[in-house]
Amino acid sequence: MQLVFEDDTFSFELLRTLGHAPYRAADIGECLATALRIGEGDVEGWHREWLRTAERVLAEADASAAGGHAVSARAGYLRAMNYFRAAEFFLHEQPDDPRILATWGASRDAFAKAIPFLPCIAEAIDIPYEGTTLSGYLYRPADTTGPRPTLIFHGGLDSTLEELYVAGAAAALERGYNCLTFTGPGQGREIRELGLPFRPDWERVVTPVVDVALTHPAVDSDRIALLGWSLGGLLAARAAAFEPRLAALITWDGAYDNLASARAMLPADAGEDATAMLLRDPHVFDEYFGNMIQASTGARWAFTHGMWAFGVDSPGELIAAGRDYHLRGIAERIACPTLVCEAEDDPFWEGQPRQLYDALTCPKTLLRFSSEEGAGQHCHVGAHVLFHQRMFDWLDEVLGPIDR
Numbered sequence: 286m287q288l289v290f291e292d293d294t295f296s297f298e299l300l301r302t303l304g305h306a307p308y309r310a311a312d313i314g315e316c317l318a319t320a321l322r323i324g325e326g327d328v329e330g331w332h333r334e335w336l337r338t339a340e341r342v343l344a345e346a347d348a349s350a351a352g353g354h355a356v357s358a359r360a361g362y363l364r365a366m367n368y369f370r371a372a373e374f375f376l377h378e379q380p381d382d383p384r385i386l387a388t389w390g391a392s393r394d395a396f397a398k399a400i401p402f403l404p405c406i407a408e409a410i411d412i413p414y415e416g417t418t419l420s421g422y423l424y425r426p427a428d429t430t431g432p433r434p435t436l437i438f439h440g441g442l443d444s445t446l447e448e449l450y451v452a453g454a455a456a457a458l459e460r461g462y463n464c465l466t467f468t469g470p471g472q473g474r475e476i477r478e479l480g481l482p483f484r485p486d487w488e489r490v491v492t493p494v495v496d497v498a499l500t501h502p503a504v505d506s507d508r509i510a511l512l513g514w515s516l517g518g519l520l521a522a523r524a525a526a527f528e529p530r531l532a533a534l535i536t537w538d539g540a541y542d543n544l545a546s547a548r549a550m551l552p553a554d555a556g557e558d559a560t561a562m563l564l565r566d567p568h569v570f571d572e573y574f575g576n577m578i579q580a581s582t583g584a585r586w587a588f589t590h591g592m593w594a595f596g597v598d599s600p601g602e603l604i605a606a607g608r609d610y611h612l613r614g615i616a617e618r619i620a621c622p623t624l625v626c627e628a629e630d631d632p633f634w635e636g637q638p639r640q641l642y643d644a645l646t647c648p649k650t651l652l653r654f655s656s657e658e659g660a661g662q663h664c665h666v667g668a669h670v671l672f673h674q675r676m677f678d679w680l681d682e683v684l685g686p687i688d689r
Contacts, residue, residue, distance in 0.1 A: 441515030482596030539638030
């Protein structure tokens with residue numbers, strides 16, 4: 286599914302940004318007009334034009350707020366949040382680029398301005414974590430009474446805390462759920478301001494979040510579910526294997542072995558097993574990876590962002606780090622009912638949702654999304670309404686009725 290751009294990564298990121306329209310965080314014409322000002326593969330142009338749109342939308346939202354127009358202000362701030370997020374996306378090639386903190390900070394601040402206008406109770410929370418805190422929000426329906434089932438939701442390689450509201454929390458609230466969103470090491474503020482890289486033992490991240498959730502009187506302690514998005518699907522599954530207080534798990538989408546998913550990036554004519562060669566010497570394919578980075582926007586972003594978020598210094602070290610991100614011998618330990626989602630044309634996790642599903646011994650469901658229904662892209666980008674419909678219908682059945 287190509288949208289405006291021939292470049293696959295630009296097209297996908299445009300669809301991702303536009304895909305938040307159902308939750309008031311994008312406008313179709315606004316996004317297309319912005320994209321049409323950007324040249325193929327021009328990452329500087331991408332930053333410049335999304336920033337330009339974000340700043341215009343933010344100024345209009347400020348004017349609406351000043352005039353007492355709450356609905357208009359909310360929609361404007363949510364769109365500005367999303368557009369600033371998009372503007373920052375390709376900047377991580379140079380981790381010390383000051384525009385990273387400035388643009389990400391503008392996205393965070395735009396969302397903070399939206400909070401008083403949201404149709405829910407939104408509470409910023411600090412989650413104690415190994416001598417510091419992780420950032421989070423607890424969202425509750427505005428008319429909440431008594432404990433409710435709660436969805437804990439985190440992202441993956443590149444999502445931000447603020448994007449999680451429109452990616453999942455808003456849909457949860459519509460259905461009567463609380464939603465606790467957070468960012469962990471390698472994500473959001475935690476990598477940008479604290480310098481915390483990803484870690485494979487994600488249960489050390491999720492368990493403190495569950496601890497905090499259980500202290501809140503609005504949370505039904507028997508009905509806590511965990512949702513992981515993109516790489517977060519693998520991380521959430523790992524956490525669920527060691528966190529017995531979860532009543533349900535959703536992997537959006539299912540992943541089983543991060544190193545295996547990266548094998549397609551290794552040279553096919555290496556003369557022996559390329560993975561074994563890389564694990565012996567992470568620098569053996571430096572020249573090969575360098576050529577990939579020069580030739581492909583997607584490879585350049587994946588390697589440079591990944592090195593930054595995982596705290597490694599070379600493309601080979603990044604791929605080698607994937608050896609610790611897997612569910613071999615771990616998936617079997619998950620006890621709660623689990624929903625494994627699969628996208629038909631996902632280039633990152635091809636075949637892996639089925640691997641995870643087959644390894645599970647708990648009550649399980651495999652849910653496949655097709656390209657014919659517009660949901661075959663990675664994590665069903667552009668079809669989140671359909672994803673939410675099917676996912677929450679499953680979760681309703683697992684956790685039981687909600688007093689709405």
